[in-house]
Amino acid sequence: MRQIKNKKQAGFTLIEMMIVMLVISVLLIITIPNITKHNSNINNKGCQAFIKMVQAQVQSYEMDKGKYPANVQELVTAGYLKEGVTGCPDGKTEIKISADGEVTQVASTTTP
Template sequence: MKNQKGFTLIEMLIVLTIISTLLILLVPNLAEKNTQVQNNGCKALAQMTESQVQAYEIENGQKPANVDTLINSNYLKTNICSNGTKKIELSTDGVITIVDNIIE
């Protein structure tokens, strides 16, 4: 017989088992990290909104009535977090909160 080089079926099964095991271990961790990243992004949007409220107040002499005022005045592009599940709201006394984004 000729000396053929290549992988045997057993070697391929061992490699596939190792890859499958690694994927089983990594995928849940990635999903958990994604949630953390999205939450941190939403907190960063809230901090940026606070800064833009202050900038609006300095330039216009009064606090904005709501987040839509900041968006319409080009201080913010959006008040919806990147994953679309939460949004930023501004109360009448200037308190910024993160709430669930309920689409009506």
Template structure:
């Protein structure tokens, strides 16, 4: 009979699976917490872009836009740039862009 059999025992395989499970338990909840950060950073970036386009509109026309739709109709921003990825819509008040529900 063969006495030099190489391979993993059941105990060794269970220990490896346990270690992988512990690592997954530690990592997966942290990934879920980062989703909110990504949405808020994305909305802040969109507000900055629309604010820059609001300033460009003001420089070009001499007037502040009264709404985000006015920027869309003048081709300064696109229709999908009127709302953030988290669902908040953008609005303009006295030349300042804000996100609101």
């Protein structure tokens, strides 16, 4: 003899879905501040690496020309840096070359 089983449809209840959404929300609340903190840290390290790269180009320019470049634009026109490169990749920090060839960062006065 064949028995008929009362089959329920498989699925999630509203309470289960709300618990899942709560857990996801808590995870997002925890991770987003960490991501933004690491993003600024990455920008700072990228700026420091860029300054070291420009410093190497200043030294190369000095070896080729016998003098230090007056500014970053002089490195660009001589072909040592790409066109449009005047500051750090974050777009907020300008770089400056001193008279003795030292490359430093200077906070930009314009706001993006």
